[in-house]
Amino acid sequence: MVMDARPQTLSARMTVPLIIGTVQKAVEEDMDAVKSFCERPAGQ
Numbered sequence: 880m881v882m883d884a885r886p887q888t889l890s891a892r893m894t895v896p897l898i899i900g901t902v903q904k905a906v907e908e909d910m911d912a913v914k915s916f917c918e919r920p921a922g923q
Contacts, residue, residue, distance in 0.1 A: 884899075
């Protein structure tokens, strides 16, 4: 998954790198949960 963001203001340029790490970790955890759900045996 790739997210392109182009901040326009100085404050946005300063905060985007901080936010990207948080968002990436949250998305990875969500995808792991979806994978576990899809791979579990039927009837559980």
